[in-house]
Amino acid sequence: MIEEEFVIKNSLGLHARPVTNLVQRISKYKSTVKIAKNDEVVDGKSIMGILTLAVACGEKVKFIVEGEDEQEVMNVIRDLVEHKFYTEPL
């Protein structure tokens, strides 16, 4: 299991469009993905679950990935976060 913390840079936070890109990208992988904000933990492949976290711009979230392809999944997540989930200009 690996985990990593990220600061969300999207101007509206983790809103519907970035989350859509996230779940579409990582759902193909075998690993389970969990996202934690403070004490709340949700399924990282569930758009509705992630939206309930209401992550705003500048907030920190932790991604917890577990499975045979966990390293690859974390790389995808890191790339998405850094590029604001490819939903707005950097």
Added chain:
Amino acid sequence: MKGKKQKILKGIPASNGIAIGKVFLLERADDLYIPIKKISKEEVKEEINKYKSALEKTKKELLAAKERILKSLGKQHAAFVEVYVSIVDDPLLTRDVVRMIEEEMVVSEYATNTVLNRIIATFEKIEDEYFRGRASDIRDVVRKILRNILGKKRKELTNITSEHIVVAHTLSPHDTALLKEKKCIGFAIDVGTKTSHISLIAQGLELPAVVGLKNITTEIEDGGDIILDGYEGIVIVNPDKETLEEYRLKLQKIAQEKEYLAKLKNLPAETVDGHKVKIMVNLDNHTELEKIDLSGTDGVGLFRTEYLYLGRDELPSEKELTEVYTYVAEKLYPLCVVIRTMDLGGDKLSRFNLEGFRPEPSPALGLRGIRVSLKYKDIFKTQLTAILRASVKGNIKIMFPMISAVQEFKEAKKIVEEVKIELENKNVKFDKNIPLGAMIETPSAALTCDIISKEADFISIGTNDLIQYTLVVDRMNENVAEMYEPLHLSILRLVKYIIESSHKNGKQVDMCGDMAADTAFTKILLGMGLDVFSVPIGKVLEIKKLIRSFSFSEAKELVEDIFSKDNREDVITILKNKKIIL
């Protein structure tokens, strides 16, 4: 209409406009009544298959709708449908509903509805309005799934005409695209909030809409007469003669105003005697450029860059900044953009662990504006490098905030020269003659503007700080807020001096503070000779309309008249007599 009483239903105004027409009732909330129904163990497998094919079918319908939206509304709106598709794929639906069918042996529509209600309950607890509002999108998708499980079809939207106002329990964004194609004149729905996708799309399509009416579908009849008022968020059912007449007049006025504003958009900001000024726009961030139409303006007179530094732990990289500035320059070209370098108080920068920064007892009188940039040269240089790199992609001007003496401006200019040499050594192309402006927002700068404007290529007046520092009044402090007065003689004198002394040096003067956008001051500022009014986008036409209504000579006379008075009350009397203020 005879015999039926007029009734007013209150909802949430979702999209401006008025529509008078006949109801096209799409569906009622209770069209989908879902009671609990048990199934036997043998039926479970079949029920799950039924459920899964309903999910597949829903997905197919959504993807077909996406194609349609791509054609009629463009990529941005099509992305909303992707969100819907992801909801259908969500494990809460693909996994949890299936599990419930298995474990509790219930029909799939009941399991789906139960899971939906659980999700909605979680959303309703969210404080943030945007995230809470997503519940209506989820409900919308799940209803599609339910309809596919139950094999219930909705009435076809294809029969709508330009006389119809669609009334439904809910509408999905792709329904809305169809409404526009069919030229329907507005819609009213039971659910939704101001930030639901449906509302945003209605605004984008300029389709009058009222949402959140709770039970309009049960209150009205198909084919009945209604008035939809998207400004007030009300629907008038069976309107009486007087109301109908009142709204017909309103519609007429709106149409006339629209026609006039459309014409105005492409006309110059020119007084009746031919004196031309420029009207530019203030922008807070680059994403606004996606939403607003800058045609009919003279570009962006103030592009604030603070947002690029806020809400993060690391400073933005040169690459990131270059991308933003390039995007803005290209998007605006051939119009010009004035980029103001970072204008943050030192307190906002503390998270970057800047060397030697200590908390300040009075930040308003401390390290801010250009002072921060001159102290932390690396941050400043990164920003300047990015701006210069972007400068070949459009028309960029640079402006330094909070200049309080000419030395500061010279020092900033020197750093620009250093950055230019660094770029030349790297063979990077940039605009060698990029104009450098000084923001005048302190009394010390205003009173030495004759000197500063020799050095600067242009001058921009920031009225908010200029007033605060001149009158020693913090507008946010309610004990003294009333003393904040742009018509104070000291302010009028300073502004006039800034404009006149800059003009003597042949330099253009912009204004980007609140005063530039306030119609009470337009005539005075124009009479003083202000060259550029930089205002929020929503104010452009109003200011332009005003400027086109008077002559430069009467504006100059007004200024003379005002300057002959020795107190604020007399100035106000003049403005009241001329009906410039109420």
